[in-house]
Amino acid sequence: MGERNLTEERDKFAALHPEARHVVHGRDWGVIRVGQSGPALVLIPGTLGRADIFWQQIAALSGEARILAVSYPASGGISDWAADLAQIISDAEMQGATILGSSLGGYLAQYLTATEPALCGGLVAANTLASVRGIDQVPPYALDLATTPIDDLRAGFEAGLASWQAPDHPYSDLARLLLQEVRTRIPEGELRARLQALKTAPELPAQSLPRDRMFTVESDDDHLISPPMRSALRAALTPARAYRFRATSHFPYVTRPDAYTALLREVLGLTGDHAIWPAGEESLS
Known part of the structure; x- marks a missing residue:
């Protein structure tokens, strides 16, 4: 990650683009909206991220696309959130948006596009x-997420990031950013809701989007999404393109922002001199 201070960069962006509140069906969402013209893009983070976790893509694409990024409420689950997002998208007049979700957000994105294809x-x-299936057998989902002390849940995330905190680790800057999310930026209710939502998530309905409008992203060194899980996702969606990073962790939008922005430009049909796929270290399968 070099000498960059990711937390400082994100904080500067957040100061310029604070979340607006959007209450839908009694649930309080955080929303960042930028861009006045171009294709519509909705960004849904994973468990350890707010709307501004995509700050690098939002900043890069704000002059070319209409972007809506969200932070989760402190209640509800996957089906509730999909209904909420459908309303938020309609309220924003962003019908026809491309929906990108990462990790937990990727599961929610699949549910949303399957249930609201129009x-x-x-x-x-x-x-x-x-x-x-089976996620309730592995930590932290195996815990009673309603009663386990929040400090214990947070400590579990911190332990998972421990090895990244060494000064010479390539993801040490990322670890500092994520630890701030865990410790201070994601309130207790929201963190519990995110974990509970995936633990109790319904199975995904079949997709009816055209195959040429479905894409996947994966990282070879993703410590949370195993190779069999990556294969299962590709088999389930048969995407038009499967974007594969070699070494970017579970958070390639943070660790390789230019490449991630380039794939979004490609997905959105934006032209220019920015495309790097399939050239470069990343591979396209």
Whole structure:
């Protein structure tokens, strides 16, 4: 990650683009909206991220696309959130948007596009899974997420990031950013809701979007989404393109922002001199 201070960069963006509140069906969402013209793009983060976790893509594409990024409410689950997002998209007059979700957000994005295909113009299922079967048997989902002390849940995330905190680790800057999310930026209710939503998620309905509007993103060194899970996602969606990073962790939009922005430009049909796929270190399968 070099000498960059990711947390400082994100904080500067957040100061310029604070979340607006959008209450839908009694649930309080955080929303960042930028861009006045161009194709519509909805960005849904994973468990450890707010709307501004995509700050690098939002900043890069704000002059070319209409972007809506969200932060989760403190209640509800996958089906509730899909209904909420459908309303938020309609309220924003962003019908036909491409929906990108990463990790937890990728599962929600798949549910949204499957249940609201007329509202969605494309799907990017990124660093995510096609089924939650068996997830309730592994930590932290195996815990009672309603009663386990929040400090214990947060400590579990911190332990998972421990090895990245060494000064010479390539993801040390990313670890600092994520630790701030865990410790201070994601309130207790929201963190519990995110975990519970995936633990209790329904199986995904079949997609009816055209195949040429479905895409996947994966990372070879993703420690949370195993190779069999990546294969299962591709098999379930048969995407038009499967974007594969070699070494970007579970968070390629943070660690390789230019490449991630380039794939979004490609998905959105934006032209220019920015495309790098399939050239470069990343591979396209």
